[in-house]
Amino acid sequence: MRPLLFPFVVRGNLRRYFNGTSPQRRKIWPFWLVAGSAVAVSVSYYLRERQTNCELSPEHFTPYRISYKKNVDSTHFLMELTPLQEQRINMWAKMRSDHLWSIEIKQPDVMVVRSYTPLPLHVEKESGQLKLLPDGENAGGVFLLYLKKYGNGEVARWLNGLPEGHVIEVSGPFVEYELPVYEEEASRNRDLFFDDKIRPEEKFKYKPIDIAMFTAGTGIASALQILLTESPLRGKMLLCYSCGTIEELGPLKPFLNQLEKHGRIDLHVFESSKQPNRSKRLKEIWEVMPTPSKYSGLVPFQNSPGGFHPVLSLVCGPERYISSLAGPKINLTQGPIDGLLKHKGWSRENVYKLS
Template sequence: MPRAVSTARLANGFQHGCSVRVCLPIPWALSNDGRSRYGMRNSSNTSRPEPTNAPQPNPNPNLSSKPKRSRTGRNAIMTATGILGGWLLASYLRQPEISPDGFVRYTLTDRQTVSPTCSIFSLKPSKRSAAIDFSNPALSRAVTSVEFKQPQLQIARSYTILPPAPGQADDELRFLIRKERNGEVSGYLHRLPEGSEIEVRGPFVESALPDDVARVVFLAGGTGIAPAMRVAHTLQRDERANVRILWANRAREDCIGGQGNRFSQDTTTGWWSNWWQRSTSLRQQEMSQDTEPRSGEDKSTIVQALDQMAYSTATAGTGEDRIQVEYFVDEEGTFIKPDIVKRLLQHGNSRTNDDRQALLFVSGPEGFITYWAGAKEWVNGREVQGPVRGEVGKMQPLGWTVIKL
């Protein structure tokens, strides 16, 4: 999910239902003389004595002067010094580069078109740059993002890292990026040819999933599906957790082949209760009917990945399909309605009979987040969740932690 940023962020946690980010100014500004302010030291203005060609007296006339080295010896020393210096310089140039502001270089290896305005970008570390460090174990249960720099304008924008695809290399990163109208960073990225180098830094933790998750409802708008996929991927093997994703798009082209919207067909109380837990055989039958692409359509890469996650939990032998995705398309007249979300939260919460957590995520464009849960706020230089307002605030969902991404 893209979001304009001018801050470096630290890891979030769950604190009173809010994830908090510590914000610091982005430090890649230049000094007035055009030099980077980082990693440079002012040269001394102290004057040095000028050399003179006048002969210097021998301070101790009783000692004879050292014999002069031969020209051959001096040449040998200079040659050896040059070889050593060249080796040291080559070794230095082979060291991974890390810019003073923390950015490293990645190479654009592939760009896969998802829709006329949206693509999946695949990046790998550049041969002459260090890679982003993902060794922290806490990142395994986190929604993470990295910042992309637009070098001409010296601005950055944050994008969520997609979960790994089958056969993806360990050092490869993928991002779902929409070319926004007048988007400085997204437009720059979509103009780059394959093989281009891109400056990125991170990772940043947008939200960390606790270990005791029971229920997740995820309201995703547009490219806000990227963090939803991260959450579903993380909880895919957790047999105690159930994930319900409601994905809204303006046009069908953004979710080609994605069907399975049963809300417009049946909204009875009994059906709602059964939606949280249905038999494996029933879900397999629904998937074969509901997710079949229309005539002449192929499923998009994102829809295929979502279907695969849902199918993997439906056939795991647990008797319960733990990941479900519903699609809503504006141009087709299907929308995520407050009544749908309210009843989903009520029935989902009624099925949680222990102390495990229930999480409601809202992710997408700023207007989407504001409508559903209220805008995020800045307090003392920190971006915080802010009060839960909007449609979710009116519902006052008991037992649910609301998280805005």
């Protein structure tokens, strides 16, 4: 018996009971009616609660299966996670590029959780290639993680050792940063990832904002989320990416190439394998680092302005990297702005250090 049909079955049995019994026996019908109704309500409540608890939420952990895992090199790897129960809420349509968000994964042996940035990508079964989720689709809640196995990163090392098919616990979304939300603004298309045609610049209701992002290592996932999600960043992004080598990105690299080809990002890569001197790499970042532009709020869109006018800088990477560019975070708070960005004229009003 399917649970959703239960209330109708109860009513049908009660009708047969009342029509086929004597008046004396029918005196007890209120008890059975109340009991049946209570059971029906309980079943309905249970089903709603079970469905609610299976949806990704920051209030509880939801089981996800490792549906794909691939090592890019000796330390970097990709992991696709699929929920055991299909998700009704499309997080990519809900969050869009206005919200930079993460999920948490629990290591059950030591009860430790770590935050990771999901990407709107899935692995195509036939080809094994990474594909972008189209608008309006979430593939039942599938998402991709770009991870690195650190020496002291207990959760990442644990994840790297798990086989495909293993079930882990995930909670979220946790919003790390919110960009200005423009009501009734048109969404930016992502056709460049599906047919590679060059299209004329889109027209929006309001003037888009440009931002600068400084990322290192797997911190680039934060930039990719904003650029790949449904209704991606409408302005342009200056993306500075520090890494050992660009090949650490593996199959994520073509997405950056496509974004650069279509003028959505101005990409600068700083590889320690090519320039081992850290001071010289920081100098190279300084040379391409822009000065801030003033945020003018809701300004009607007239035409695409020339040049690049960043009103916000986001920094994401290891602690030492963040400290060099924007000053250290203090006790999980933002702390004062220092480093290269301060000397370029940036301040707490327009710089944010991501986790």
